[in-house]
Every structure is written in structure tokens, then in C-alpha cells.
Amino acid sequence: MDMIFGVPAPLLFGQLVLGLINGAFYAMLSLGLAVIFGLLNIINFTHGAQFMMGAFVAWMLLTYLGIGYWWALLIAPVVVGLSGIVIERLFISRLYKLDHLYGLLLTFGLGLIIEGTFRNLYGSSGLPYRIPPELTGAWDLGFMFLPVYRGWVVIVALLVCLATWLVIEKTPLGATLRAATENAALVQAFGINVPRLVTLTYGAGVGLAALAGVLAAPIYSVNPQMGANFIITVFAVVVIGGMGSILGSIVTGFVLGVVEGLTRVFYPELSSTVVFIIMAIVLLTRPAGLFGRA
Amino acid sequence: MPEPMLKLEGLEAWYGESHVLHGVGLEVREGEVVTLLGRNGAGKTTTLRAIMGLVPRRQGSIRFEGRELIGARSDAIARAGIAYCPEERGIFASLNVTENLFLPPVIRAGGMTVPEIHALFPNLKERARSPGAKLSGGEQQMLAIGRILRTGARLLLLDEPSEGLAPVIVQQIGRTIRELKARGFTVLLVEQNFRFAQTVADRHYVMEHGRVVEMVANADLAAAMDRLHEYLGV
Ligand SMILES: Nc1ncnc2c1ncn2[C@@H]1O[C@H](COP(=O)(O)OP(=O)(O)OP(=O)(O)O)[C@@H](O)[C@H]1O
Ligand SMILES: [Mg+2]
Numbered sequence: 396m397d398m399i400f401g402v403p404a405p406l407l408f409g410q411l412v413l414g415l416i417n418g419a420f421y422a423m424l425s426l427g428l429a430v431i432f433g434l435l436n437i438i439n440f441t442h443g444a445q446f447m448m449g450a451f452v453a454w455m456l457l458t459y460l461g462i463g464y465w466w467a468l469l470i471a472p473v474v475v476g477l478s479g480i481v482i483e484r485l486f487i488s489r490l491y492k493l494d495h496l497y498g499l500l501l502t503f504g505l506g507l508i509i510e511g512t513f514r515n516l517y518g519s520s521g522l523p524y525r526i527p528p529e530l531t532g533a534w535d536l537g538f539m540f541l542p543v544y545r546g547w548v549v550i551v552a553l554l555v556c557l558a559t560w561l562v563i564e565k566t567p568l569g570a571t572l573r574a575a576t577e578n579a580a581l582v583q584a585f586g587i588n589v590p591r592l593v594t595l596t597y598g599a600g601v602g603l604a605a606l607a608g609v610l611a612a613p614i615y616s617v618n619p620q621m622g623a624n625f626i627i628t629v630f631a632v633v634v635i636g637g638m639g640s641i642l643g644s645i646v647t648g649f650v651l652g653v654v655e656g657l658t659r660v661f662y663p664e665l666s667s668t669v670v671f672i673i674m675a676i677v678l679l680t681r682p683a684g685l686f687g688r689a
Numbered sequence: 690m691p692e693p694m695l696k697l698e699g700l701e702a703w704y705g706e707s708h709v710l711h712g713v714g715l716e717v718r719e720g721e722v723v724t725l726l727g728r729n730g731a732g733k734t735t736t737l738r739a740i741m742g743l744v745p746r747r748q749g750s751i752r753f754e755g756r757e758l759i760g761a762r763s764d765a766i767a768r769a770g771i772a773y774c775p776e777e778r779g780i781f782a783s784l785n786v787t788e789n790l791f792l793p794p795v796i797r798a799g800g801m802t803v804p805e806i807h808a809l810f811p812n813l814k815e816r817a818r819s820p821g822a823k824l825s826g827g828e829q830q831m832l833a834i835g836r837i838l839r840t841g842a843r844l845l846l847l848d849e850p851s852e853g854l855a856p857v858i859v860q861q862i863g864r865t866i867r868e869l870k871a872r873g874f875t876v877l878l879v880e881q882n883f884r885f886a887q888t889v890a891d892r893h894y895v896m897e898h899g900r901v902v903e904m905v906a907n908a909d910l911a912a913a914m915d916r917l918h919e920y921l922g923v
Contacts (some may be wrong), residue, residue, distance in 0.1 A: 585794065
């Protein structure tokens with residue numbers, strides 16, 4: 396058997412792919428958090444629950460309506476994004492003038508309520524969601540077999556991140572968003588309906604979480620905790636990348652996923668804490684994060 | 690005489706507990722350049738911010754082209770046709786010059802075209818792709834004025850555009866304001882620089898302690914000089 400750095404090659408590559416997959420989810424989730432934080436100045440602690448909702452909506456579409464994966468990729472983000480818009484209008488919009496802490500408590504509480512509701516309705520054992528037939532099987536890369544669906548997730552995540560980055564950095568809408576992040580009052584005094592922009596941005600960030608949830612559904616079983624498992628690490632990613640930094644959350648998400656995977660190979664005992672160790676080091680040396688502006 | 694384009698009556702404004710404007714009254718007629726003079730802290734900036742709906746609490750009356758705006762939100766006020774160039778200039782650091790220029794949406798027809806704005810401020814063309822954060826003070830001021838000329842707004846509120854700039858740039862800003870007047874823009878200009886104000890304005894209002902205390906036509910300025918020196922402490 397081939398060995399690399401004293402480790403069997405299949406093990407190394409297997410963990411690398413697993414790391415990339417996790418990294419893809421970290422990147423997509425922290426990207427949504429960054430977009431929301433940039434404009435709303437609220438850390439959306441409901442994000443994990445909204446990721447889970449994306450997976451559940453995909454499952455419900457299939458189970459109750461017979462609507463499959465491909466439509467779910469489109470419908471679930473829209474449905475969950477709309478629910479986010481309702482939440483923003485009803486609750487979050489009342490908090491903008493108050494201390495950050497209120498937004499944190501509200502979104503954290505909402506997340507718990509949503510997860511509890513799903514646990515009551517569907518139990519916590521997890522519901523299966525099958526990989527769509529077009530994406531089953533594996534590619535033979537020569538040095539390893541890559542399950543097609545996993546490759547697909549990484550590619551979609553990369554494309555989604557790239558598209559989001561392009562919209563924010565290269566379009567007039569993105570320029571308006573960046574400007575509103577800097578000085579919302581002045582942007583509004585130019586005639587732009589900033590409250591509506593804020594609502595739609597929250598909806599888009601939440602939709603991004605839901606899209607990640609649909610992608611995750613065939614990999615992890617669809618269960619109420621699936622978001623909670625991810626989101627703690629995602630918050631660490633956000634802190635490391637720099638609150639609100641778009642590029643920072645994308646790069647940091649993928650890199651930390653891979654770092655976690657490699658740690659699982661070379662020093663498994665550390666694999667569940669390595670991200671938090673990095674977070675502590677970054678906080679001590681660069682409190683604004685690797686890509687953040689102080 | 691037709692109704693003035695902008696008419697403030699009994700305008701009051703607060704920042705939290707502190708009562709800053711105590712009944713400001715003034716008029717600006719279409720096509721005029723009118724200045725607001727006054728010492729530091731007199732309430733000039735607050736008056737412009739109150740017109741734009743940017744103070745937390747205000748009352749009184751702000752009539753613009755016959756419409757009452759005292760209860761309107763700042764985006765509605767902008768869309769009514771008033772454009773604002775803030776004292777701190779408000780250039781967005783993460784947007785480049787072109788993005789800053791295109792940020793304010795066009796609200797009516799009749800605004801200036803980008804080539805016209807570039808002709809007015811050639812620096813903005815040269816630096817089209819520079820980030821807002823990298824501009825000099827003068828360039829920031831040109832951009833802050835330039836970007837509100839595209840929108841079609843006919844009333845411009847300019848807060849101390851000459852502040853902190855080199856004399857040549859101040860002269861360029863002065864020429865620009867006269868050119869804007871010639872193009873039919875109406876301007877309400879906050880100034881501390883008396884000599885500068887004199888070269889561009891038709892009339893002057895003097896503010897003190899959150900009130901307008903005096904109105905002087907530009908032609909009568911020399912006669913009123915002693916009194917004004919007292920108000921302005923120059
Ligand atoms: N954000 C704020 N919060 C509380 N008080 C404020 C605020 N902004 C201004 N003030 C106060 O309101 C009063 C009027 O300030 P304003 O900025 O309108 O004066 P100004 O005439 O524009 O002065 P300057 O010539 O220095 O620009 C001052 O006493 C100032 O301290
Ligand atoms: Mg001022």
C-alpha cells in the first residue's frame with residue numbers, strides 16, 4: 396500500500412475529501428453569516444436551525460409532494476429565505492437600535508425554538524434522504540475513489556461562494572450593500588430603501604444556509620441537530636476569518652475543513668478541538684480576524 | 690411671488706436629550722445659492738441633517754416644492770428631489786470612485802451625465818478605479834459633490850465643501866458652485882469661510898444657538914460686516 400508521510404494514501408486522501416466537504420459547508424454557512432453580520436450587525440444564531448430547515452424542506456418536498464432533489468435545491472432556499480424575511484420583519488427589525496446582545500439572544504432563542512419544534516414533530520433519530528440517481532457512484536481518480544455526490548457538493552459550494560463574492564464585489568447591488576455596511580444612514584439619505592435592503596439581505600443569507608442544508612441532506616441524515624453540530628465550528632470560522640469579511644469566511648471555511656481532516660489523520664485526538672485552538676491563537680494575535688478590518 | 694422651493698418654519702431637532710435646533714426658519718427660492726453661516730456648534734449641520742431626515746427627532750415644518758417633508762423618511766426625502774453632501778463627505782472607503790459616483794440612484798430625469806461630471810472634476814476620471822479610502826481630501830470633496838449631480842435632484846445641500854482644503858481646490862469648488870447655479874441647480878450651502886461664501890451666494894442666513902438670527906443679501910454684506918463679525922467671531 397502507498398504511504399505518504401507514514402500514512403496510508405487512501406486514508407490521507409479520504410480524510411482530505413472529508414475535510415473539503417466539511418470545509419464546503421463551513422464556507423457556505425459562514426458566508427451567509429458574514430453577509431448578514433455586515434449589514435445587520437447581528438450574529439445570526441438561528442443560522443444552524445435554518446440550515447437544518449433547508450434539509451427538512453427538501454425531505455418534506457420529496458416525502459409529501461414527490462418533488463425531488465433538483466427542484467429542492469431551488470425551492471428550499473426560497474421557502475426558508477421567506478421564513479427568514481418574516482422573522483426579520485417581525486422580530487429582528489425591532490432590535491437594530493439596541494445592544495448587540497439582544498440580537499444574539501433573540502436569534503439564539505429562535506434557533507432553539509425551531510430545533511425543538513422539529514424534534515417534537517420528527518424525533519431526533521434522523522430521516523434518510525437518498526442521493527439523486529444522477530449523482531450516485533464514484534469517480535476513479537487513480538489514487539482513490541471519489542463519491543460523485545461529494546465532488547458535486549464541493550463544486551457547488553465553490554461556485555456558490557464565487558457567485559456570492561462576485562455579486563458583492565463587482566455589481567452595483569453589491570456596491571450598495573458594501574456602502575450600506577459602512578454607513579446605512581447616508582445610503583438611505585441618497586434615496587435607497589435601506590430597511591428593505593436589510594430584509595432582503597437577511598433572506599438571502601438565510602437562503603444560503605438552506606441551500607447548504609439541501610446539499611447536506613444526502614450526506615448526513617436529516618435531523619433536527621444537524622445544524623447545531625455544524626454551527627459551533629462555523630462561528631469559530633467566522634471569528635478566525637474576521638467578522639463580516641466575505642472572502643475571509645470563504646477561504647477560512649475551506650482551509651479549516653481541510654486542516655480538521657488532516658488533523659484527523661495525523662493526530663486524531665486533536666481533530667475536534669483544532670479549530671478552536673486556532674481560534675484562540677488568532678484572537679490573541681489578530682483580534683479582528685485574519686481577513687478582518689480592525 | 691411663487692412659493693419658495695424650500696421653506697423651513699419652526700424647525701426643531703434633538704439628539705437624544707439635547708435640544709439643538711430651536712425653531713429654524715428660512716427660505717430658498719429656485720435657482721438661488723443661499724448660505725448658512727454661523728459659529729462652530731450653531732446648528733448648521735444639524736439643520737441640513739434635519740432637512741434630510743437624519744436626526745433622531747425633529748418637529749416643525751419642512752416644505753419642499755409644496756410638499757411637507759417633516760414626517761418623511763430620509764429615502765423619501767431624497768426621492769422628493771433633495772441631495773445631500775455631508776460635512777464629513779461620506780465617501781465609502783470600500784467602493785472605488787466609479788462605484789461611489791454611481792451609488793446614489795437617479796430619482797428624476799435631468800441630472801448631469803458622467804462625462805459632464807468628469808469635465809467638472811477631471812480628477813474623478815483619472816482616479817475612476819481608486820478605492821474611496823485612497824483619495825485626497827480634495828478628491829473626496831469633488832466625489833461627494835459629483836455623485837449627487839447625476840441624480841436629477843434640483844436642490845443640493847452642501848455642508849462646508851471648502852473645509853480643510855488647499856486654496857486652489859477651494860477656488861475650484863467655488864467655480865463649481867457658480868457653474869451649478871448657471872445650470873439651474875438650487876444650493877443651500879453651509880459655510881464658515883466668509884470670503885468664500887461671498888463669492889458664490891445670493892443671500893446669507895446667520896445661525897446662532899440653533900436659530901436663524903439674521904438674513905443678509907450678498908449685496909448688503911459689506912454694510913452688515915460689523916454685525917456679522919460679532920456673530921461669527923471672526
Ligand atoms: N450626534 C450628536 N449628538 C449630540 N449632540 C450633537 C451631535 N451632533 C451635534 N451635536 C451638538 O449640536 C450642536 C450643533 O451642532 P452642529 O454640528 O449642527 O453645528 P455646526 O453649526 O454644524 O458646527 P460646525 O461649524 O462645527 O460644523 C452642537 O452643540 C453639537 O455639540
Ligand atoms: Mg457642521
